[in-house]
Structures are given as C-alpha cells and as structure tokens.
Amino acid sequence: MSVEEFDLVVRGGTVVTAASRAACDVGVAGGRIVQVGGPMRGRRELDASGAYVLPGALDMHVHLSASAPTRDDPPRFVDDFLTGSRAALAGGVTTLGQMSFPDDETSIRAVIARDMQAAGEQALVDYAFHAGVFTATDDLLEAIPELAAQGHMGLKLVMLAFDHDPRDLIAAAKLAGDLGMLTMIHCEDNALIEFAGAQLLAEGRGGMEHYPLSRPDWTETAAVERAAAICAATGAPINVVHLSSGAALEATRRARARGLPLFVEARPLYLTLDASVHAQPDSGRFAGMPPVRQPADVEALWRGLADGSIQTVGSDHAPWFLRDKTWPGIDVTTARKGMAELETMIPLLHSEGVARGRLTLERLVAVTATNPALLHGLYPRKGTIAPGADADLVIFDPELTRTVDAAAMQSRADYCVYDGWEVRGWPRTTISRGEVLYDDGSFSGEPGRGEWIARGKTVAP
C-alpha cells in the first residue's frame, strides 16, 4: 500500500475545529489542505505533539497604514501591512480585514486603491478591505456598487458622526445590503457623548480618570437600538462591531430574537480590562472607543461569546506610539482612541477564556476563524481545517507562557495595554497557504506574498 507524499504534513497535534477535536495529522499540497487524518508523509514534516492545530484566525477588524511612520508625520496608526502581518503571524492570525478610511481629501475609491497597492507590496498574510466612512456622502453611495462589483464586500459606518443626516446612513446600508455587502456599524451615539463630555468638563472632571463616564453604556445601547432599527427597516445584514457593554449586548439579543440579521463582534479589550484601569497614571493609553466598562460587563461579554450571542472577535488593532496616547493636559474629549491588540488577541482568548473555563477551545475557533469566515463570505476557503480549504494553520502550544512586553512584540506600537501580564498559550508555528511564515519566533516569506481575497456573500454564523 502506498502512502501519498504531500508538500507538508503537520504531525501529532490535536486538530480543533468549531465542531470537534481529534488527534490526527494534516496533509498539505499546493497550498491547500488535502487530507485530515489517516496515513500520510510529507517532504517537510512539522511536529505538533503536545499542541493544538487550529485554523488560522481571521481578524476582520484592523487599522493599518499604507506606509511606515516617519519623523515628521502627524500622529497616526504606526503599523503598515508588513509589521501588521508579522504581528498577525506571531498571534496566529492569517487573514486581515483592513478598515480603509478616507481622510478629508481622499475618496473611498482612492483610499482602497492606495491600501490595495500597499498591501500588495508589503503583506505576508491574506487580506480584504472594508470601505470605512465617518459620513455617508453621495460619493459613497456612488462608490458602493463599484466596490461590490470588485469584490470589496464590507462597508464600515461610524455612527458617531451621523448626527447630521441619518437618511444617508440608512440609504447606504440598504444599498449595500441589496448588493450582498455586510455593513459594520460603530455603535455610539455622538450627540449623547458630546453632552456627557461637555458636562464633565464643566464640572472640572475632564481628567482621564473619568474617561469611562464620558461615554456611558447608554450611549452605546442607544446606537445599537438604532442599528437594529436600520436592520429591521432595510433587511440588510448588519454587524455591530466592538460591542463593549452588557446593556448593549441585551439590545442585540432582543434584535436577534426577532430574527433580524444582526451580528455582534467582541474585542479583546472589553473582555480583559475594566474601568478601574483609568485610576492609573497616564490612562490615556487605555482609551478606546467605546471605553472599557465595569467588571459585570466583562463577564456578560464572556457569557455572550460562550452562548452564541456574540459571533466573532476582532482585535480593532489601532496601534499608536505612547507619546500620541498620553500627554500633559489630555482630557476626556481629546484622548486618542485605540491600541495594538493583534498579536495578543488569540493568546488572551486562550489564557483569559479557555484556561479559565469561560470558553471552550471549539468556541475559540468558531469566534476567531469559522464565524468571521462565514460572516465575511470567505468560508470554506478560510476558517476551518478540511480538505479543499487554504492551508492556513496554527500550531498552538497551550502551555507556552510568556510575559507580555511590547518591546519584544511585532507591532511598532511602543507599549501594550497588557505589558507585564503573564499569558498562557501562544502560537509556535503559523502557516499561510502551506507556507511556514512564523516558526519559533522567526519569520520568513516575501513581503507582498499575501493575497487579496475577493469576498462572497455573508452567511449567518
């Protein structure tokens, strides 16, 4: 009896999917998975004994720049597609969803073309683009059909700025939905937040220790209710991104119970930190949009992830230099939002979730790989371990323990909100389309090898 020889065999690990786990080998040829289990041998073999073999994660929510920062730049996100790819690989992520946002003078079409070119030159992992806008304009409504025809099937609308004309927001979601696109909505109510912030400043409580009070959970719930109403009115699939509070989660549960195609993304920040961090000095580094909430919210989000009320996790990787996150005179209305979370996302979900009994390993795979692939129309090419799928694989060592240190990480961000945390469970090896790109701390692969992936229609996870 002959045994087929593959390009690569991952041997001796426990293969985990969203539905099952089994001790078996994985055979790879031509960049794809060709056999799971049974006898096989490979020209190259990787030892996965003592480790899990997971599908490469899809982090469909990152903010990367088209180029590396220079000395004279105004403050901006500091990772490009190369350092973003390395952070992804070291963290077990093999597909990125970039939020492409225009600045004042750039159209959404031009910004996607710019990011396409940058990723084509720099990216190591595969990627897709979401057209992001703060204000829905005629330019956006004109661009949507063109972007959909090109395979850019994600639209990100930031509700914060939509107090000027909600009709455009509704029109954009409807048009996108009719074309099979997924609309992601940042759910915070701008008018309520402006009011809350102004009130704190007037009371002399504008310091960053009060930051969570400047964007209370009801400003999120109000926006989530509105997103659900837009979902009901238009029938368009809507993804509430980076949900932060138990109250807003309840609002999404009510909408989903009515059968609305409303989907929910969690973000590591809200699963790991609470408002007490703002008692620390220089707490501008913890400022997110929304802010971190109360311990009860943290637990509510873990329960939502476990029970299926939350379908996906995205890092919202938005890396800054520390000097741009904290400065003398910073207040609750001027803080810059976001932080680096790409490399730590899967390790933290394991360490804080699986290892603490809040999440099963299968559920970790569902929320980081299978469900994002379904939601963004990339399944079954991405998001699972099965014959025919891309060989995007992570050999994940659940016992590998590291103390987080931004200086030792791949992002150009010079601090990490988890600095000093002991985190249990890290990727040993990360493979993209059959190519070993990260192994025991070292990287290989040519910048630009990553591929843009045209997306299909959303499938409800």
Ligand SMILES: [Zn+2]
């Ligand atoms: Zn974001």
